[in-house]
Amino acid sequence: MAQAEWTSIETPQNIKLIVADMDGTLLDADSQIPAGFWPMLDKLDQRGITFVPASGRQYQTLRTMFARSLQPMSFIAENGNIVALDGQVIETHTVGRDLIEHVIGIIDTAAASGNYDLGLVICGLSAAYVQRTDEPFIAECSKYYAKIEQVNDLHDVLNYADEKFLKLAILDFGDAEAMAKKLLPSIVAPYEYVPSGKHWVDIMNASVNKGDGVATLQRALGVSASETAVFGDYLNDAPMFAHAKFSFAMANAHPQVREAAAYIAPANTDEGVLRVIDRLIG
Template identity: 75%
Template sequence: MAEVEWTEIKEPQDIKLVVADMDATLLDADGQIPAGFWPMLDRLNQKGVTFVPASGRQYQTLQQMFSRSVRPMSFIAENGNIVSLDGNVIETHTVSRDLVKQVIDICDKAAETGEYNIGLVVCGLNAAYIQRTDEEFIAEVSKYYAKVEPVNNLREVLDYVDEKFLKLAIFDFEPAEPMAKDLLAGIEQPYEYVLSGKHWADIMDSRVSKGDGVVVLQKALGVGVDETAVFGDYLNDVPMFEHARYSFAVANAHPQVRAAAAYIAPANTEEGVIRVVDRIVR
């Protein structure tokens, strides 16, 4: 798809749903919510437009980050495995305990050999479970998971009968793509791995994506594709694009994401999401 700048949209549009990825899309260079976001959210609320952060982050983390909102917000969390509307979870997707065990075994073996400097997060509905507890790893996990529970051995969580497992997330201190191709090639359907960032690989149900979260919200809100705008920067954001007439890759996005989007927005460091929304929402 030929790249088209956001400024080619000359008139405000009848947008009812705006969905934006977080890291390197909505958030600034320091990973913070830009100051201009809150006035924009107020304007959208007044117009009856729903704004939805979409992220690989934990649901509890998103709730914490956006706790300043005067109204309950809607979220697409854990890369589409949790969808909430106005503060209520309306959709969840899980993975099997057999998959959890398989990935724990893979990561333990890699750690024993020293082949990769990685850490595993078992993402449950109630908490995120980790075994590795060094400061460097904890610092990375804490960026995305507000409710973290360290355990002596991750296999313990397999006995948590009341827990539902949403996905597994592997952090690599080096770029994650080579590690994922090497260690996770044996993951079988209906599961797959997706690169959710430069250093993160998620193992989850292959039938679930952020795009599915967009569809769930569209149905719940009675909103169509022509009334939806989405923003992203990385490969796990692309599934959202086919469900929105107005799909935007921020200027700093991965080349494949830029190619898939209908329009190019300013970079996250230039408050691209806010500038575009203020221009196109009627």
């Protein structure tokens, strides 16, 4: 696809739905929501435009981060495995316990080899379950998971009969994408692995992604792709682009994401999302 610069868009556009990834997209270099976001959100609310954060982060984390909003917000969380509309969860997707047991085995074997520094997060609807307790691991997980439950053995989580398991997340303190190619070839349909950052890989239902979350919200809101704008920077964001006329890859985006987008936006460190939205809505 031939990308155009964001400044080439005629303004204003009839936008009703805006969906933005978080890390590397909306958030600044310190992984914080830019101060200018809040007055922009008020402006969008006044115009009847729905803004939706779309993230691999936990639903509880997103609710905490956006608690300042005066109106109930919609979210695409856990890379599309949870979709919430106006503060109410309307869709969830899960993975099987057989997959969880298989991946625990992969991580245990890799850790025993001494060649990898990995940690597994079992992402449930109620909490994120972890076995590693060292400070670097917990600190990194806490950026994305507000509700973490530490267990002595991740196998014990398989006995939580009432829990819904949404996805698995592997933290690699090295190169997560390279690790996944070596360790995860056994992850096949109906599941897949998706790099969601330099140090993170998600394993989830292959039929679910952030793009499906966008489509779910479009149906619920009665919004078309021509009335939708989406923003992203990493591989797990690319599926959203098929559901929006206005698809933006950040200037700092992964090369494949830049190739898939219709437009290039300024980098997250340059408040790219806010600047483009300003132009879109006039």
